[in-house]
Every structure is written in C-alpha cells, then in structure tokens.
Amino acid sequence: MDARQYASLPDPFPMWRGGVLHGARIAYETWGELNAARDNALLLFTGLSPPAHAASSRRSSDGWWQGMVGPRLAIDTERLFVICVNSLGSCFGSSGRLRSMRQPASPIG
Numbered sequence: 001m002d003a004r005q006y007a008s009l010p011d012p013f014p015m016w017r018g019g020v021l022h023g024a025r026i027a028y029e030t031w032g033e034l035n036a037a038r039d040n041a042l043l044l045f046t047g048l049s050p051p052a053h054a055a056s057s058r059r060s061s062d063g064w065w066q067g068m069v070g071p072r073l074a075i076d077t078e079r080l081f082v083i084c085v086n087s088l089g090s091c092f093g094s095s096g097r098l099r100s101m102r103q104p105a106s107p108i109g
Contacts, residue, residue, distance in 0.1 A: 041080070
C-alpha cells in the first residue's frame, strides 16, 4: 500500500528563476508524531530523484533509507516528526514536466 500524501502549492507558484507553476503539488510521507511544542520536526529531502518513501510504515514496504529512519535509529521517529518530500519535477508523485505534457492547458513555465 502507498503511504504518500500530497500538498498543493499556491497557484500560481512563482519559480525563483522565473516562470510559474499552475496546479502543482508535492508528494511526501511522514513518520513519528509532532509534539505539542511543534519543535521536533525534521525535513528530509530526497537525494537526486528517489521517492519520498524513506522508510516503512504500517501502510507500506521498506524504504530507501530503512536502516536510518525509524524507532531508535539515527533519525529516531520516537523523538522526531519526520517529513520526507519528493523533489518537484520527479516522477514519484510530485508535479513534473510529464504532467504538463498531458495537460497542455496548464504548462510549466
């Protein structure tokens, strides 16, 4: 089962070097719990192009960083609320160029 979730970006979403994205979204997964003070969050970015699936959960299989993310591991999900985001433009759930090719009414750029 897939544990990905999605966050919509503001529309239009201005790009740092020019252009805008319309209807863009970011795929992500989370592990652990955000504490009451909301100060235990760790944002984990994927290297190059892996999916946001860094570790297993009750809803999924082993991830690409299985030995690093989890209870009592280096990125301890008993202490931290971990959010792993998929890179924008990747083929693993976040908006990318292929989406705009399928939907020419909302091109990227």
